[in-house]
Amino acid sequence: MGLVDADLLSVQEARVLMERAAQARGLLEWMGAAVEDRALRGFRDCLDAQGALWASRAVAESDYGDSADGAELLAWVARDLVGQALEADPIHTLRSELDGTTTALMPRGVCVSLLPPLQTLPVLASHIVWAVKSRCPLVVSCPARVASSAKELFDAFAGVLAGLGFPDGAVAWLERVTPEGEACLVSSSQADFVIDGRGAAPPGIGAVVETGRGNNPVFVERTANVVNAARQIVASASFDCGALPGADGSLVVDRAVDAAFRSALQAEGCRFLDGDEARRVAAVLFDSAGNPRPEALAKPAAELARRAGVACAGGCRLLVAEHPYVSSAGAHVGACAAPFVTYYVEDDWREACQKCIELILAHGRGSCLAVFTGDEAVAREFVLRKPVSRVLVNSACGLGSCGRTARLPASLTLGRWRSGASTRPAVTREDFLSPRSVGFACPVAPRPLGNPRNQATGDPFGQLLCDLQPLRGEEER
Numbered sequence: 001m002g003l004v005d006a007d008l009l010s011v012q013e014a015r016v017l018m019e020r021a022a023q024a025r026g027l028l029e030w031m032g033a034a035v036e037d038r039a040l041r042g043f044r045d046c047l048d049a050q051g052a053l054w055a056s057r058a059v060a061e062s063d064y065g066d067s068a069d070g071a072e073l074l075a076w077v078a079r080d081l082v083g084q085a086l087e088a089d090p091i092h093t094l095r096s097e098l099d100g101t102t103t104a105l106m107p108r109g110v111c112v113s114l115l116p117p118l119q120t121l122p123v124l125a126s127h128i129v130w131a132v133k134s135r136c137p138l139v140v141s142c143p144a145r146v147a148s149s150a151k152e153l154f155d156a157f158a159g160v161l162a163g164l165g166f167p168d169g170a171v172a173w174l175e176r177v178t179p180e181g182e183a184c185l186v187s188s189s190q191a192d193f194v195i196d197g198r199g200a201a202p203p204g205i206g207a208v209v210e211t212g213r214g215n216n217p218v219f220v221e222r223t224a225n226v227v228n229a230a231r232q233i234v235a236s237a238s239f240d241c242g243a244l245p246g247a248d249g250s251l252v253v254d255r256a257v258d259a260a261f262r263s264a265l266q267a268e269g270c271r272f273l274d275g276d277e278a279r280r281v282a283a284v285l286f287d288s289a290g291n292p293r294p295e296a297l298a299k300p301a302a303e304l305a306r307r308a309g310v311a312c313a314g315g316c317r318l319l320v321a322e323h324p325y326v327s328s329a330g331a332h333v334g335a336c337a338a339p340f341v342t343y344y345v346e347d348d349w350r351e352a353c354q355k356c357i358e359l360i361l362a363h364g365r366g367s368c369l370a371v372f373t374g375d376e377a378v379a380r381e382f383v384l385r386k387p388v389s390r391v392l393v394n395s396a397c398g399l400g401s402c403g404r405t406a407r408l409p410a411s412l413t414l415g416r417w418r419s420g421a422s423t424r425p426a427v428t429r430e431d432f433l434s435p436r437s438v439g440f441a442c443p444v445a446p447r448p449l450g451n452p453r454n455q456a457t458g459d460p461f462g463q464l465l466c467d468l469q470p471l472r473g474e475e476e477r
Contacts (some may be wrong), residue, residue, distance in 0.1 A: 010181025013174060015188070020169030021110045021137035022190040027167040028135040029091065029107055035164055036090065039132050040082050042160035047078035047125065050156065058121050058149040064298035065118065069240040073122045073412075080403070081126055081410040085133045088429050094438060104436040109192030110137045111432065112185045116197035116211070117143045118243040118298055118337055120150050123412045127195065127427070128157050128171060134432035136192075141174040141182050143198070195413060195427055209427055211413050214367050215249035215335040216397040217356040219382065221349050222256040223374035224394075230264035232372075232405065236396030238269075238317040238339040241298040245414045246368040246390070246401030249335055250342045250359050251320070252352045258345050269317035271301065272343075273310065278321035280308040285336050292336040301339040326358040349378050353385060360387055367414040367425075368392060368401040389415055389425035401426075 055070030089095055093105045113127045120142060131138035142150045154173050161170055174181060186194045186201045186208075193207040201208055220229050237248040253261050262272070273281060284307045285296050296304065301319050305312035319340045326344075346352040356369060370392040371382040383391045390408065392400035400406035401414060411426035 006176060007178050007180040010174070010176040010178040011184045013176050014181045014184035017139050017169070017172040017174060018110065018185065018188040018190040021139050021172060022169075024137045024167040024169035025107070025110060028137065028170055031135070031166070034090070035166075036132050036135060037086055039160055039164055039166070040085050040129060042164070043125070043129060043132075043157055044078045044082045046153075046156045046160065047074050047082075050153075051075055051078065054121055054149055054153050057152070058146055061149050062117070062120075062146040063295075064146075065240045065243045066300070070119070070121070073119065073240065074125065076404060076410075077122050077125045077129070077412075082129055084410055085129050085429065088133060090133075091135055091433075102438040102440065104438050106434045106436050107135045108432050108434040110139065110190050111193055111195065112188075112191045113138060113140050113195045114182060114186070114197050114201065115140060115142045115150065116245075117145055117294075119240065119245070119412060120146045121153050123197065124150055124153060125157070126410075126412050128154075130427075130429050130432050131171070132161070133429060136432045137170055137172070139172045139174065139185055139191075141177055141185060144177060147177070193431070195431075197413065209413070209415055209431060211245065211415055211427075212367065213245060213247075213335045213337065214388070215359055215362075216246055216368050216370070216388075216401075217250040217252055217359045218248050218370040218397055219252045219349070219352050219356055219372070220254060220257060220261055221352070221371065221373035221375060221378055222254040223378075224254075224257065224372035225374070226257050226261045226372075227264050228394075229372040230261060230268050230270075232396040232399070233370075234265065234268040234270060234318050236398035236400070236405075237341055238301065239398055241300055241337075242339045242398075243298040243337045244398035244402065245412060247337065247398040248341060248370065248396055250344065252344045252346060252355050252359075254349065254352060255345050255347050265318075265320065269315050270320050271305065271310075271312055271316045271318070272320045272322065277308070277310045280310060281305065281319055281321070281340060284308045285338055285340060292338075297337045299338065304338060304340065326355065326362050349373075349375075349381070353381060356382070356386060368397045370395060370397045370400060 051074035052071040055074055056067040059065050059067040059070060089105055091105050091107055095103045095105060097103055111131055115124055124140065128138060140154065151173065158171050174185065185191065194201055195209050197211050218233055220226060233248055281304055284304055285292060287293055301316045302312050304319060305316065317339060320343050322343045344355055346355055367388060368390040369382065369386050369388045371379055372394055373379050379393050390401045392406050395406040402412055403410035409426065409428045411428050413427035415425055
């Protein structure tokens with residue numbers, strides 16, 4: 001009966017939170033001017049003061065990631081993402097579009113966020129930032145593994161909002177998390193859209209941004225700067241122990257620069273594995289069905305090597321397994337959040353193009369792809385032909401796809417390619433808006449109807465009869 005009671009209490013709490021969020025929706029939209037910007041500055045102060053401590057506690061609680069990288073990511077949220085939010089147009093703004101039309105920026109409504117187990121704190125912070133900027137109520141459900149440290153960040157942000165007079169329900173936290181409670185949140189009639197960070201939303205509900213981790217390939221072409229490419233790839237694939245949502249998963253290399261690129265990778269701390277070593281590391285990362293093992297996610301490369309019984313020198317940042325072809329039976333049978341990548345060598349960019357497509361389709365729908373090249377024609381082919389949401393040119397996947405090393409909107413929630421009820425490359429401020437098209441009268445008067453000879457008389461009835469005369473003749477015939 002205890003489990004049944006927990007489920008019922010979770011459902012009851014979820015219903016109350018959604019009702020409060022719906023009530024807060026109208027109050028938020030018509031609060032005083034620029035109150036959301038004062039809240040954003042308060043969030044930034046919280047992150048500056050407590051970000052490093054929260055990141056350290058999150059790593060200690062979840063055993064995922066690196067505390068230094070987590071602190072750096074929260075600092076980036078405070079600096080760049082909050083900065084973008086402060087510069088963004090407020091709601092009720094009339095925005096002139098590039099095609100000459102006008103759009104009124106309106107809040108989309110109540111958002112439900114099912115937080116992911118990895119990088120939970122920066123993702124939570126980013127969702128609150130965009131929700132507050134757009135004056136959308138936000139209801140959050142967090143995995144138990146990192147709930148305590150994430151709740152500290154949430155409470156600090158909620159305290160900022162309370163001090164500014166935000167209504168009760170503007171941001172809400174589901175305390176009793178059960179599958180039934182989360183299902184009640186996402187299926188509620190008050191939920192205007194859902195951000196599903198872990199595949200917990202049941203099918204058939206309304207607007208959903210479904211996030212996912214793909215095996216994101218990186219192609220290094222013969223005209224690329226291989227030293228720069230190796231430096232960026234290793235930094236990106238190993239950042240926070242591979243936990244970035246768009247982390248690099250496979251390296252596809254032009255045979256003409258294979259030797260030089262290998263040397264550059266080894267200089268950056270890569271450990272190339274032989275066949276037996278790759279299988280042992282894969283056994284640590286994946287179960288017999290090819291699913292990632294939760295206890296092996298977001299661990300340093302040296303720790304994965306130790307668990308697999310593979311000798312690894314100090315300073316190892318990334319484990320590399322070589323493969324001749326894409327196979328579901330290979331050592332890297334799926335996408336995982338770990339500093340472990342596969343390595344493929346192809347004769348030219350055309351074969352590499354096909355290999356990247358095979359990787360994306362065989363190992364799950366990818367969220368991004370990167371190409372390092374000095375040839376604009378090659379870059380164009382990869383941009384146009386790959387089934388991914390974001391393509392990076394001369395920037396690694398992980399750090400580039402979230403907007404840190406590439407000119408893209410800042411986001412830590414990447415959508416899948418053509419997946420779910422809503423296809424979005426990444427969750428940004430636009431997801432929290434409901435654009436309203438505005439039509440102004442044309443500056444040039446529309447062409448008048450009727451015979452110009454009747455217009456000169458100023459007789460509107462004569463003009464109308466003239467317009468109807470051809471129709472009357474058609475009826476008589």
